[in-house]
Amino acid sequence: MITRRGFMRGLVGTLGLGAITSAYAMAFEPLYRLNTTHYAFTPPRWRPGHTLRIVALADFHFCRPWMNEARAAEIVARANALKPDIILLLGDFMAGMAVFKSADIAPAIWAGILASLEAPLGIHAILGNHDWWEDEGAMRRQEGPTLASTALEKAGIRVYENDALRLEKNGHAFWLAGLGDQLAFINEWRAGKAKTRGRDDLAGMFAKITTDEPVILMAHEPDIFPRVPDRVSLTLSGHTHGGQVRLFGISPIVPSRYGQRYAYGHVVEENRHLGARLPIRIGIPPEVVVIDLGGEAPGA
Incomplete structure (x- = not known):
């Protein structure tokens, strides 16, 4: 069993500073650190007396060794311990960046681990x-x-793709909507950049919302946020990995056309609310996000 102290001592004894930084970002944070971040607020259009605890998880990128079966089970246990009403999975289950992994994990295996998540209103997902x-x-x-x-x-x-479902808790109804991925297909590479085509259909998705109850929207990439109508109480996104490298509150590189604007945290623009988060980067360790709507966060 490798302890945290032994892991760091071995690194210091054998690697230079640059290599230590890379190893910390790619090994120590994903393998050993796991934060729980709480937000509590009442968003627009949310009905008085309607409390809802959401646990949001994004960007697992399942692979060995970084996000292996044991690590995934630990995250599932942490999420369940928070006693959420509903659990939302915000996409990017499949691993990328082959140079940093030793093996993929078969989808049936990681999906079986996620099946252990527990919430009265269910487990709901979008793709990244x-x-x-x-x-x-x-x-x-x-x-x-x-x-x-x-x-x-x-x-x-x-799994939602431009779809919506009406849910209810204690007599209070709301809509959960999930947008198709905005970068689903790579059509070509030009000047080192991917030309992509999405599967998102914002108008088609909203056509399925047939009553005026509040809406919670899942959208993997936060870039859709400026186009989201006021009737959406909360938009939840992943994709930016908190900016990938976040030091002193700044992310030098963010995979979003809006740069720092939606890189991380609870964003409010023109009375609209966005939650953006992700794991496994320097200064942004893997994270379980719990959001208490309509009340103060309990001391969980």
């Missing part, structure tokens, strides 16, 4: 860009279903 990009069959067909969505649905987890 890597759930398309790392699926050769889906990319070749330019169509689903993906390996990720098939595994999740077989595990009893509903």
